[in-house]
Amino acid sequence: MQRNVLGVFGLSMCLGMFGAAFSTQVAGAVLENVHTIELFVSAKTKVVELEQNQYPKIKQVIYVVDGLDVIEYQLNQKLKNVNNEIDAQKLMQPYFANQDFVTSLQKAHLAKVRAKHFKLKRLPAAVINGEQIHYGMTDLNVLMQSIEDNQ
Numbered sequence: 487m488q489r490n491v492l493g494v495f496g497l498s499m500c501l502g503m504f505g506a507a508f509s510t511q512v513a514g515a516v517l518e519n520v521h522t523i524e525l526f527v528s529a530k531t532k533v534v535e536l537e538q539n540q541y542p543k544i545k546q547v548i549y550v551v552d553g554l555d556v557i558e559y560q561l562n563q564k565l566k567n568v569n570n571e572i573d574a575q576k577l578m579q580p581y582f583a584n585q586d587f588v589t590s591l592q593k594a595h596l597a598k599v600r601a602k603h604f605k606l607k608r609l610p611a612a613v614i615n616g617e618q619i620h621y622g623m624t625d626l627n628v629l630m631q632s633i634e635d636n637q
Contacts, residue, residue: 521615524604
């Protein structure tokens with residue numbers, strides 16, 4: 487009997503209240519009008535983050551949009567031979583008691599929420615300052631060079 491792990495525990499119970507986006511600050515010379523880059527990718531996408539010495543005040547946030555699907559698939563593999571709710575809960579309890587696991591669920595859920603907020607049509611997608619959407623780039627340094635060249 488196959489189970490859906492999020493049905494067992496309820497996504498809202500797992501996520502609770504989650505804070506602001508998980509971001510990385512980088513260091514270097516900055517473009518005055520670019521403050522935030524949010525990059526939306528799939529789990530298997532290779533990402534090249536900003537060079538720390540070139541863009542010191544630009545906040546970059548990498549969202550793995552299908553991260554929740556990956557986590558759910560992995561947990562469902564563990565549950566596929568479980569026949570009742572009590573055994574499923576016993577098997578999953580250590581995962582949901584682990585703060586790193588819960589944090590990964592929160593990040594994965596936030597990625598989906600943010601992608602939906604921007605109404606992204608495809609991946610990869612970079613959102614600059616919450617306004618401009620650029621599709622197709624996963625190297626943030628190349629993206630920044632493209633923005634600089636177009637100014």
